[in-house]
Amino acid sequence: MKEKALIISMEDKIEAIHFEKEECASCTTGCAKIKNSFEISNPDNLEIKKGSVVMVEASKKSQALQGILSLLIPFLSSIAGYIFAPSIMGLLGKTISNDARAVFVLLFLTVSASIVFVITRKYPMPGKPEIVEVL
Numbered sequence: 001m002k003e004k005a006l007i008i009s010m011e012d013k014i015e016a017i018h019f020e021k022e023e024c025a026s027c028t029t030g031c032a033k034i035k036n037s038f039e040i041s042n043p044d045n046l047e048i049k050k051g052s053v054v055m056v057e058a059s060k061k062s063q064a065l066q067g068i069l070s071l072l073i074p075f076l077s078s079i080a081g082y083i084f085a086p087s088i089m090g091l092l093g094k095t096i097s098n099d100a101r102a103v104f105v106l107l108f109l110t111v112s113a114s115i116v117f118v119i120t121r122k123y124p125m126p127g128k129p130e131i132v133e134v135l
Contacts, residue, residue, distance in 0.1 A: 002057045002132065005040065010050055014040050014131075019053055041128045048134055055133040062127040069120065074112045081108025 004019035015037045040056050048054060058066070085104035086096045094100075 002055050003129075004135070005054050005056045005129075007040075007048055007050055007052045007054060008037055010048070014042060014048070016040050016054070016056070039128050040131060042131045044131070046131055046134050048131065053135040054131045055135065056129040057132055058125075059127045059130050062125055066120075066125060069116055073116055074109050077112035078105050078109040081105045 005016035006019045007014060007016050009015040017037050040054075042048060046054075081104040082101060085101045088104065089096045089100060
């Protein structure tokens, strides 16, 4: 996903804020949004300066990792729920029905998606957003 960002600092590292309105490009006063700045990288060494408006997006490696975490893990967990449902019900002394198997699929999907959600909120994804275009 590409987003506009306004570069606010280029000292040790390049820092930017999310670009929300056209007025932000010419603003010199600063506001509370500066507290929510984030670090970006410039892998193509594009010509930028403080106050430049740029398009940023996540690196390809970060996008691949996000896809694996958000899609593959819950999908594989759903399959595990389908496979292990008879064993779990057998431990409880019950026979498995199609309805119970569907409940286990949904249960495993929900639990794994919740775990992925908590982990991605607690630990930031590796890599920094990259500048892809100067506007």
